Amino acid sequence: MAYTASSQTDVAIPAIPLGEVLPWAIFGGLLLMLALYFVGAEQGATAMFKGMYVHEFVHDGRHLLGFPCH
Template identity: 45%
Template sequence: MSSMSTPGSSEATPVVLPVSQAVLWLAGTTILALALYYFIGVDQGAVSVFGRDMHVHEFVHDARHFLGFPCH
């Protein structure tokens, strides 16, 4: 036990990820964020990944208006 720490102290050791894990987390987060951005902000505008189906648009419709994306 270190002489600087006291029992019950709230000091936390920092979590350091290896670079390969950090890259994986950053890439995954970026892909998920872009997919969310696409489905909320772009889908059923000029383009749609599901053709003329409106389910995705209706599911995120309130979020689209709340975030200020153009809709109708």
């Protein structure tokens, strides 16, 4: 004898208002742009810090993302 269990439950997924998501999306985007600056442009004329400390810290990430550095 085949056993068939059928129990249907309605699951309501709450909608997240745009006003709650937008500040976090902007904050995340700013953090990503800051990280992209440090990985991609932190050397030479646009350097914010003296020396090559940031460049050496993100050196492998630069090559992984395709930024030439030497």
